[in-house]
Amino acid sequence: MTPTTAHLLYLIFALGGVGIYLLLPKAGRSQALAGAVIGVISVAGLLTVLAARVILPDATTVYFYLFATIAVLAAARVITHPKPVYCALYFVLVVIAVAALLVLQRAEFLAVALVMIYAGAILVTYLFVIMLAYQGGSPVYDRRSREPLLAVLAGFVLMAAVAGRAEDLPQPASPPTVAVPTADAQDAASQLHDSNTGAIGAAVMTKYVVALEIAGVLLLVAMVGAIAMSRKKVPVERFAAPVRPIGQVGREVEPY
Amino acid sequence: MVEFLTSQLGVSIILALVVIGVMLGSVAYCIFFERKIAGWVQDRFGPNRVGYRGILQSIADGGKLLLKEDVIPGHVDTPLFILAPAIIFLVAFVGFAAIPWGGQLQLGENLVDIQVAKPDIGLLYILGVASIGVYGVVLGGWSSNNKYSFYGGIRAAAQMLSYEIPLGLCILVVVLTMGTLRLESITLQQTEYWGGILPMWNVILHPLAFLVFLITALAESNRMPFDLPEAEQELVGGYHTEYSGLKFGMFLLAEYAHMITASGFIAVLFLGGWHFPWIAWTQPEATAWYAVIAKMLVLAGKITFFIFLMMWLRWTLPRLRFDQLLRLAWKGLIPITLGLFTLAVILVYVGRQQSLPWALLGNAVVLAIVLAAAGLSQVEVTGRQANLPSIRPGPVSTGTART
Numbered sequence: 001m002t003p004t005t006a007h008l009l010y011l012i013f014a015l016g017g018v019g020i021y022l023l024l025p026k027a028g029r030s031q032a033l034a035g036a037v038i039g040v041i042s043v044a045g046l047l048t049v050l051a052a053r054v055i056l057p058d059a060t061t062v063y064f065y066l067f068a069t070i071a072v073l074a075a076a077r078v079i080t081h082p083k084p085v086y087c088a089l090y091f092v093l094v095v096i097a098v099a100a101l102l103v104l105q106r107a108e109f110l111a112v113a114l115v116m117i118y119a120g121a122i123l124v125t126y127l128f129v130i131m132l133a134y135q136g137g138s139p140v141y142d143r144r145s146r147e148p149l150l151a152v153l154a155g156f157v158l159m160a161a162v163a164g165r166a167e168d169l170p171q172p173a174s175p176p177t178v179a180v181p182t183a184d185a186q187d188a189a190s191q192l193h194d195s196n197t198g199a200i201g202a203a204v205m206t207k208y209v210v211a212l213e214i215a216g217v218l219l220l221v222a223m224v225g226a227i228a229m230s231r232k233k234v235p236v237e238r239f240a241a242p243v244r245p246i247g248q249v250g251r252e253v254e255p256y
Numbered sequence: 257m258v259e260f261l262t263s264q265l266g267v268s269i270i271l272a273l274v275v276i277g278v279m280l281g282s283v284a285y286c287i288f289f290e291r292k293i294a295g296w297v298q299d300r301f302g303p304n305r306v307g308y309r310g311i312l313q314s315i316a317d318g319g320k321l322l323l324k325e326d327v328i329p330g331h332v333d334t335p336l337f338i339l340a341p342a343i344i345f346l347v348a349f350v351g352f353a354a355i356p357w358g359g360q361l362q363l364g365e366n367l368v369d370i371q372v373a374k375p376d377i378g379l380l381y382i383l384g385v386a387s388i389g390v391y392g393v394v395l396g397g398w399s400s401n402n403k404y405s406f407y408g409g410i411r412a413a414a415q416m417l418s419y420e421i422p423l424g425l426c427i428l429v430v431v432l433t434m435g436t437l438r439l440e441s442i443t444l445q446q447t448e449y450w451g452g453i454l455p456m457w458n459v460i461l462h463p464l465a466f467l468v469f470l471i472t473a474l475a476e477s478n479r480m481p482f483d484l485p486e487a488e489q490e491l492v493g494g495y496h497t498e499y500s501g502l503k504f505g506m507f508l509l510a511e512y513a514h515m516i517t518a519s520g521f522i523a524v525l526f527l528g529g530w531h532f533p534w535i536a537w538t539q540p541e542a543t544a545w546y547a548v549i550a551k552m553l554v555l556a557g558k559i560t561f562f563i564f565l566m567m568w569l570r571w572t573l574p575r576l577r578f579d580q581l582l583r584l585a586w587k588g589l590i591p592i593t594l595g596l597f598t599l600a601v602i603l604v605y606v607g608r609q610q611s612l613p614w615a616l617l618g619n620a621v622v623l624a625i626v627l628a629a630a631g632l633s634q635v636e637v638t639g640r641q642a643n644l645p646s647i648r649p650g651p652v653s654t655g656t657a658r659t
Contacts, residue, residue, distance in 0.1 A: 085336070085398065092391070112380040120387025121417060124394065128413045131398050131406070196376045197437050 005053045009163035012049065016042035017156045023080040024148040032080075043072055063104055071097035082143045084130045088123055095119045109197045262363040272372045275352050279513060284314040286512040290567050297571040318505070326501030329400075336399035341499065341506040344392025348513035351385045354378040355520045356440040358530050358551040362543040370548055371440060378439040379427060382521060386476065389514070390416045393478070393485060396507070397495035408494025411578060412485035416476060418585040423472040425593035429465045429600040430458055430525050433608060443529035447540050450612055455533040459526040461603075461615045464622055465596045466526045468589055470562075473522060475585070477514035480570035484578055519562035523555060530555045595622045 019042055022035025047065060074093040081087045095118045102111035145151065204212055260266045288303065288310070295302025303310035328334060358370035375381055390413060397409020434442045448456045459466045475482040486494035496507045523529060530551035532538040537550040576584070599618040603611045 085333075089336075089391075089395075108375055108377045109380070112377050112384040115384045116380065116387050120384065120390070121420070124390055124413055124417060127391075127394060127398075128410065131394070131410070197380075 005049060005166045006164050008049050008053075009046075009166055010160055012042050012045045013156055013159045013163060015045065017152045020076060020080065020155070021148055021152045023076065024145040024152075025080065025082045025143055026148060027144060035080075039076060043069065046072075060104065064101065067097045067100040067104070071101070079145075085127065088127045088130055091126075092119045092123050095123070106196065109200050262366050262368070264366070264368045267361070267363070267368045267370070268372050271357070271370060272353065275357070275372065276349060279349060279352060279516060280509075282516065283509050283512040284318055286515065286563060287317060287508065288314045289563075290512075290570075293564070293567045294571050297568070321502055321505035321508075324501040326503060329498055331401045332498060333399040333401060336395045337498075338503075340392050340396035340399060340495075341503045341510070342392075343395065344389060344510040345506045345513075347385055347389040347392065348510040348517065351382045351517045352520070354381045354439055355517075355524060356443050356529055357555060358548040359443075359540055360543050361545065361548045367543065369440065370552070374438065374440055377437050379431065379437045379442070379525075382439075382517070383424065383427065386517075387420065392510070393495050396499070397485070400495070400498040402498055404491040404493075405495050405497045408485040408487075408491050408497070412478065412495060415478075415482065415484060415581060415585075418582055419472045419475040419482075419589075422468055422585060422589035422593045423476060425590070425597050426465045426469040426472065427525070429462055429593070429596050432597075432600040432604055433458060433461060439524050439529075443524055443531065444540055445608075446528040447531045449533070450609070454612075455528060455531065456608065457526065457528045457531075461608075461612065462526070462596065462600070462619070464592065464619050465600075466522075468593055468596070469522060469526065470565075472585075472589065473518040474566060474569070475581075477518050477566075478511065479515065479566055481573040481575050482581060483570075483575065484581060487575060515563055515566055516559060519559040519566070520555070522562055523558035527558050529558075592622065592626055595625065 015038060019035045019037075019039030022031040023039060024035075047069065051065070071094050074090045074097060077090040078087050078094060081090060095114060099111040099115045102108075102114065261270070291313070292302040292310070303313040306312040306316045328337060353372040354375065356369070356371045356374070360367050360369055393412040393416075394409045397405045397407070397412065400406070430442065431437060434445055436442060436445075446455065446457050450456060454460065474480075478485055484494075485491075486496065488494075491497070496504055499507060530538060531540075532554045535550075536542060537547045538554050542550075596619075599615070599622060602618065603615055606614050
């Protein structure tokens, strides 16, 4: 039986899992070097399998491999770096690399929205909190991963579930028959490229308008909740009205 | 070769190189003008020793920064300490790519755009790049491992996150009016006229949004009166206290590059970019080389005006206190821009050609509501609570000499 792509991917993911496990910060002697070597081998293997069996390389897929490699390596550093600030910064790098992948897919709006919202707002807030929390170096319980083995196993299962659906491309014995797009299709494609944002807007406001409204309500609820949680508790007496006899209201005393 | 140079790609590459070169030069001279304007405001000469009337001062300053020792203190987080000025410098210059400098140029049979890149999301591109810029300041403050620097970084993060919201809402007002995110077509739509006379510049349609945008752009580029992150009286220079030599120079240059980007952005969004009304050379139909140069000069003039305005403000206004700064954003600018946003939605139904009287009426209504709310509120402008004794200065007594 020749190994299918899925089998190869299982093997690579298992290797990567070992690498990540060794890289995760733990007590005792650091095994990071061995972990890094194994991890790099597994990433190289992944790229080889992808290039040879799943995604045929051409001129533009070079960029796919470039940004995908950056994203994967930076993502590994997000969970393995011992300093929380660096973890957040590697997360920023992952976001930017994924935004580049989205640009390759001609989803420019999504790419910029990802950078603006994740890198520009959410991760700055993360960084803000981390910097405030770790003024004098991070405590020991934040420099060690808690359940490295279980985490790696769970990650392996998730990745393997994806890999199980990987299918081999038919090996090109003859030159691959790429359907030449008709003039109409080319027009449609270039139009989509030109008014990417408009197409997304139209879809959101027509097909997915219910989801949009629900998201809006959810955000409102979250905002109200945040305000409710951040309010200080003020003793009631400070706001209590001065005691006054009922009969006097409207005569000597101003009504409420 | 000639074919490549007259194609859009060739023109874009040449333009990118020219823009970077010109920007580095003009950023250096911004510092000179800043000092000259400071001298003008404070009734003194300003730099006048190096060259004719001090015109070589920038070159001398640059040489000084280059030759100074570049100290990396022992207590800093070295990788991030080096990364921070690089990020802030990169981000300040990448934003220029999407600004339409001069309409279209007829080169042989090609009609090329004088713009480095024209993505579908030009406006969002500049916003996205600018939103990365906060990392430079925050990391510079944190990696310095210095309390004052750290306060500067924290302030910068809070300030830039807060002011991004009214900034984004102002941009949404423009986007709703124009119906596009492309900067070149935003410029193009502003070259039309009302009644054949009045140019359709957004500043006429949305004067309040223009003002709010100006304020938030000042805050986003950390300029006075919003330069809390580097308030030297409190924080000894804030996030760049520990920097010296060329790294400090990069922070300085990036600040001025930010000013140029912000000014260019204001000019394109609200003042018609390269368009100047009633002059044939700056209309979109003119595509000869002299017309392109005229358009570039018009845009450069608008940018220069806004840079001058920012410098003038810097030497005129005192700095805000930090709680006042945040209150201005959250309780002042965001409600106003939400009102303006609602107005813009209504104007979309009216249509741009007919909307001038409605827009002015709506702006007047928003202004009246703002003034009424400010007048009726019991909170003092300084932010002191109503139940505390006032800190307003009493009447000044003069003429009584101490005996």
